[in-house]
Amino acid sequence: MARVVTRTPRRPSGYTADEYLGLVDEGVLGADDRVELLEGLIVVREPQNPSHASGVWRAHRVLERAVGDRAIVRGQLDYIAGPRSVPEPDVAVVPPVPDGYASAHPARAHLVLEVAHSSLAQDRLTKCFIYAKANIPQYVIVNLRDDCVESYVAPSPPRRRYRERTVLVRGERLRLVTFPEVTIAVDDLLPPRIDD
Numbered sequence: 001m002a003r004v005v006t007r008t009p010r011r012p013s014g015y016t017a018d019e020y021l022g023l024v025d026e027g028v029l030g031a032d033d034r035v036e037l038l039e040g041l042i043v044v045r046e047p048q049n050p051s052h053a054s055g056v057w058r059a060h061r062v063l064e065r066a067v068g069d070r071a072i073v074r075g076q077l078d079y080i081a082g083p084r085s086v087p088e089p090d091v092a093v094v095p096p097v098p099d100g101y102a103s104a105h106p107a108r109a110h111l112v113l114e115v116a117h118s119s120l121a122q123d124r125l126t127k128c129f130i131y132a133k134a135n136i137p138q139y140v141i142v143n144l145r146d147d148c149v150e151s152y153v154a155p156s157p158p159r160r161r162y163r164e165r166t167v168l169v170r171g172e173r174l175r176l177v178t179f180p181e182v183t184i185a186v187d188d189l190l191p192p193r194i195d196d
Contacts, residue, residue, distance in 0.1 A: 014040020017086050021078075021105075036078075037086040038126055045088065046119050051191055055115035055142050056090045062188045063093055063113070067179060071110055072096050080107040081134040087127060090115045093178075109136045110178035117144040128152060129160045138177040142189050149186050153177050 015023075020037040023029040034045040048056075056075060064073040074092045081087055086105070089112040094101070112131055116123040123141050131139045132155040139152040139162065148169050152162035168174055170190065173183040 014084060015042065016040075016083055017080055020086050036088045037084065038130060040084040049117070051144055052115050052117060054191060055144060055189070058191075059091045059113050059115060059142060059189055062184055063091055063111075066176065066182050066184055067093055067110075069096070070179065072100065072106075074101075074106070078105040079109065079112065080105050081130050081136075085130045085134070087130060089113060089127075093176075109134075111138040111140060111176060112136055113140040113142065115142045115144065120145055124150075128162065131155070132162050133157050133160045140174065144191070147190060149174055149189055 015037055017037060020029075020042065023042075024031075029035065029042075034047070035042050036045060037043075046052075060073055060075045067073065071093045072095070074094060076088050076090055077092070078086050079089055079092050079094075089109075091113040092106065092109050093111040093113075094106040094109045097106075114123040114127060120141070120143060128139060132152070135155050135157045137153065137155065139155075141150040141152075143150055148167050151166045151168060151174055152164070153166075154163035155161075156163055168186045170187050172186050174186060174189070176182045176184070
């Protein structure tokens with residue numbers, strides 16, 4: 001389970017995104033620290049096992065091919081999801097900008113994707129709420145535990161939830177809401193089956 005870093009925030013409600021990003025400048029957080037800011041709390045990210053790492057690589061590759069030059073596909077990088085949340089989605093499909101986000105982290109996304117096994121509860125609850133509140137049109141969970149893909153669409157930011165959830169299985173295709181002409185085979189997002 002994820003644990004919280006023990007540094008005391010400046011206020012009881014936790015860190016703001018600006019304060020969190022400032023911790024890098026102060027030398028408190030380093031580039032190699034696997035942490036993210038979720039609703040004001042600095043949370044340590046789970047170590048990656050081979051199936052998670054492979055899933056991130058697979059999703060990044062598939063999405064980059066699918067959207068081409070219409071968007072930038074970023075892997076495990078900061079995303080400003082609100083004044084108190086800076087998650088690092090496994091993959092984020094964000095609008096292209098001339099400087100490639102050299103001057104600021106993205107605060108808009110077409111889609112975010114998390115590869116989940118041990119983090120499934122947090123990805124379904126905490127991160128789903130954060131991404132819906134940020135009005136991200138589509139949130140996808142590659143669910144390694146249940147061998148399926150969950151697609152959340154129609155965000156309701158005031159209610160902090162997605163109004164529609166679809167579970168896709170092997171043989172089906174995931175349609176990208178922002179690019180409706182683009183579909184991705186669920187089999188391309190899930191690990192290959194190993195025959196017994």
